[in-house]
Amino acid sequence: MVDNGFSIKETDKRLERLGLVGNDITAILVTHEHNDHVGGVARYARRYDIPVWASHGTGAMIKEIKSLQCFNSHKTFNLGGFLIEPVLVPHDAREPTQFIFKANDLKFGVMTDVGSITQHMVDVLMDCDALLLECNYDREMLLNGVYPESLKRRVMGDWGHLDNRQAIELLERLNVDNLQYLVLAHVSEKNNSHDLVLDSVSRAIQCDRAWLDVIDQEQGLAWRNLTTNIKSNETLHA
Ligand SMILES: [Zn+2]
Ligand SMILES: [Zn+2]
Structure with a gap:
């Protein structure tokens, strides 16, 4: 899952349309700390015990999330069968990254x-x-x-x-x-x-x-x- 600005109920509803439940989510990647992207991440991660990944800069802004893990935004990493390449972008946030997924x-x-x-x-x-x-x-x-x-x-x-x-x-x-x-x-x-x-x-x-x-x-x-x-x-x- 990339970002989540929704309530648990709304997220569950949207996943259900895709034939998924919260326990199917391997990880939540956070692009940056703006509320439409991160507003629902902490509670959803807590509810389903999901690891949350973000750049160090974004991580510093959401450090209350217990399952937070930080990636180096200059390095690709493996997660859930994907090779993930963070892409640093110009946006008014601490260390915003977008992503490339390869498989x-x-x-x-x-x-x-x-x-x-x-x-x-x-x-x-x-x-x-x-x-x-x-x-x-x-x-x-x-x-x-x-x-x-x-x-x-x-x-x-x-x-x-x-x-x-x-x-x-x-x-x-x-x-x-x-x-x-x-x-x-x-x-x-x-x-x-x-x-x-x-x-x-x-x-x-x-x-x-x-x-x-x-x-x-x-x-x-x-x-x-x-x-x-x-x-x-x-x-x-x-
Ligand atoms: Zn933004
Ligand atoms: Zn946005």
Whole structure:
């Protein structure tokens, strides 16, 4: 499990939709200490006796969690059958990391809560087989929206969040030909719309809108299967 901002009851409900229970969770990885990512971690870990993993900097912010273990954010480590590569990212937290998961010659990247694109992000996300990517806001909607000025500046800043155009810029710098799934996530309910995300991303990478997944905050996302033998652009442009 990566992050958890939900109550125990809500988490159980969401896992049940995926055919899982709390005892199935091997570990909870925490990307950073913001409440939407860590708010539910301590109680869920305690309830089901789950180890929690975070960078040393994030760990210092959540050190009340008894089962906390820290990883070196410059080193890959093994957990639950995955090789996990932490990716340090520019975001306004203590030592925020996103993750690359590798198994069976497949590579899955998770990249949310980043204010700007770094060469390091481009290097490590290259040639993913699946990618979960933040499309947090549409610039016009944010500028004309209800957020106070200080919050607008924070979100748009280099340590805030990716907007739709930045997400597209990142995709254009990556090789997306191997992608079996592109999941667009951390989409603001106030400053973005699923339609805008689908329109702009599908146009930019020339794929069908229906091929993309946008995570709905209520519905979440069902399982996606990655296959090892598809190594061409046949899924993206199918
Ligand atoms: Zn967040
Ligand atoms: Zn955050």
